[in-house]
Amino acid sequence: MSRPRGPEMVNGFTGASLAAQPPHIRELLIRRGKVLGPGYQLFYTNPVEVVRGDGVHLYDSTGNEYLDAYNNVVSLGHCHPAVVEAVTRQLSKLTTNTRYLQADLLDFSERLLATFPAELDRVTYTCTGSEANDLALRIARAHTGNTGIIVTRNAYHGVTAEVAAFSPSLGPSSPLGPHVRTISAPDPLRHGTSVVADLRTEIRAAIDDLQRHGFGVCALVVDSIFSSDGMQPVPTDLLGVLAAEVRAAGGVYLADEVQAGFGRTGTGWWGFGRHEVVPDLVTLGKPMGNGIPVAAAVLRNEVGREFGRKVRYFNTFGGSNVPIAAAAAVLGTIEAEGLIDNAHEIGAQLKRGFARIASDHPHLADVRGAGLFLGIEVTAPESTEPDRVLAQSLVDDLREHFVLVSASGPHGNVIKIRPPLVFDAADAALLLERFADSAARVLPT
């Protein structure tokens, strides 16, 4: 391909295997190179073509069936009929925006806010998690009068100019803003029991440094599963401590629930609930519409007051009819099908199963996660030394055997498993069986 290579991405297609691809894959790759703009990347050493989805499965054009253990947007499963039906009905009836009065918008907003602690009582809609984080930061800046932002070392929060500036996982060529400081993510495998005390020390230093540079403290932004930091579900007493430090310095705590939200972590609707702390702002996205773009910022009324006094915010599609209809169908289906409990149960089954497999493989140093958001750390044997190459081999071997997962973490060595919430016991058993087979093939003994 004549396009320049982009920066390295965990589990990204590098183009090295281009010549080895089947002709129809090669043709698609060449066509992509001729029309798509900068920055696009594909997954896997051998990219996957998809033409159809159904429940927990994706299909390619030659009829192969893939077990999808990665895609969290379709948290109800691919092509869930409740969403198809709700969107079709709405599209046939009305598609307009929030500058007209509409009861549907209010009905949904009331239902959505009922899933939050009472303090979080207002919602503003956007189309993407990036837009939600961008807006939340504008609101936080107006509220605090400060600009400094604290995130974890390998955090990812989105792709607007504002949000990319506090998303260090985008890599060294995507610079952080001068007003951004990073702290370590928790990593009990390496920190031992001092995680909370260590991170309190780190955040105090970050706060001091932001104040010393005149930025002040605007916001601590974290996702409660620390996804791009390698998925760290514990300790659950950490976020409350960090939030208290930031609030004492005049800042707010923004919980990025774009990945962890809507029941994924198996304990209530929102990931921060596991941590027993109530944020000042919360951002939502990906699974909110099961494939229809819809996202939101939820906040305490008083946090939004100053922004509302100064600035109007109109997002043409944010809160428009079709996204809201899709989101209402998703909310209703999560409740009707008991998907939060399912995430808890099937997640526990998977965690037990992966732990059993790991006990046979000294390269699998840790199995962790919450609900259906799991990480398996691949290292040198009986060590905490990350092994990214081996992790990629596992991901690729699973892909060749029709199971889709990916990898994450600052060292790219943590297998990331995040199936649709409708995964059942048989799907989990199949995933475990295939994973055990891949581990046996790929991991040195």
Place this chain on the structure above:
Amino acid sequence: MSRPRGPEMVNGFTGASLAAQPPHIRELLIRRGKVLGPGYQLFYTNPVEVVRGDGVHLYDSTGNEYLDAYNNVVSLGHCHPAVVEAVTRQLSKLTTNTRYLQADLLDFSERLLATFPAELDRVTYTCTGSEANDLALRIARAHTGNTGIIVTRNAYHGVTAEVAAFSPSLGPSSPLGPHVRTISAPDPLRHGTSVVADLRTEIRAAIDDLQRHGFGVCALVVDSIFSSDGMQPVPTDLLGVLAAEVRAAGGVYLADEVQAGFGRTGTGWWGFGRHEVVPDLVTLGKPMGNGIPVAAAVLRNEVGREFGRKVRYFNTFGGSNVPIAAAAAVLGTIEAEGLIDNAHEIGAQLKRGFARIASDHPHLADVRGAGLFLGIEVTAPESTEPDRVLAQSLVDDLREHFVLVSASGPHGNVIKIRPPLVFDAADAALLLERFADSAARVLPT
């Protein structure tokens, strides 16, 4: 309502008429105040409730039919069956993202790029026009190595933190970035024949000032119909001159086609075509999916090269299946129904008709526009002194007689008429008749 009032907006509901609203409207207003976050605003002195749309009509819950002469997102008309059918089919088949290979994405991208001059040969998808402008600026910054941005005095380009910083129409409480300079929009009613020379002088001063402050020149960003500057379709030799100045200073020309694109101005697909200049980057949005969130940045390959080398860009929903299916249906329908020619013809009918009405009313100083994007300037009689109050009275009188338009411009005195592209001769005749009636009722003689 207990919520604080936001900043003033042209044709915004102020709350003053709350007590006079019917009970079910008042109830909706109160519910909005209790759940929606900061920044939301409604249109009109008496807000409009909508429950259903069909073609060029919107309906409220008491069965009133409104002629929609304002909503450009549904440029095929409300609830066009081609979009309903395409989206339903796609939702039932597959909703995933650009990290998997998919022929549909490439098929559509090739069709879309074929509507552009050959130099504009790459496309990156986002969900909103704001995201597209945000991304385009990141790309332009990487390409030029500069940060300075030039926009028109009352420009609007979107709501991310980055883009709000160069959207002066958001008002004085939403500050412009230190790297942003404004120039006048063309205004032949007031400039006379010296518009091009005057603006060349202004842009040269802006360029000098950006260089003097060390920002350099990154981009000139304009929408080719100058929508929030009051809709200025002429002179058509201006943008080429401004683009040449910016390019000579090392910057690029970004055409914001979020409002003017997809045939709205009645001469080819893109508004910049009327100006006979080829931009370096183009952003698309609103009508692209007829109600499904989808947007894009189109660019010259070499302009994206440096960004692609440094940064990856992944927008979960941008370029995902459902938005692309909707966009393909829109593109196909614009072609199949000859909507660009229709915009040209019906636009001309409207312009003639409004000019005839204006000739009876000394307060209607100018009728202008291109295709189905029209502005009627309301002033003191036989004068160029803007009369915002009278313009609002006209907009509100039309709304009370079931015709939806709005107002725009730095003084809020330009009636903004922007109906769906499927407006036919009878719709236009009805709009003209109602407008003449409102003018007779509202305008002093």
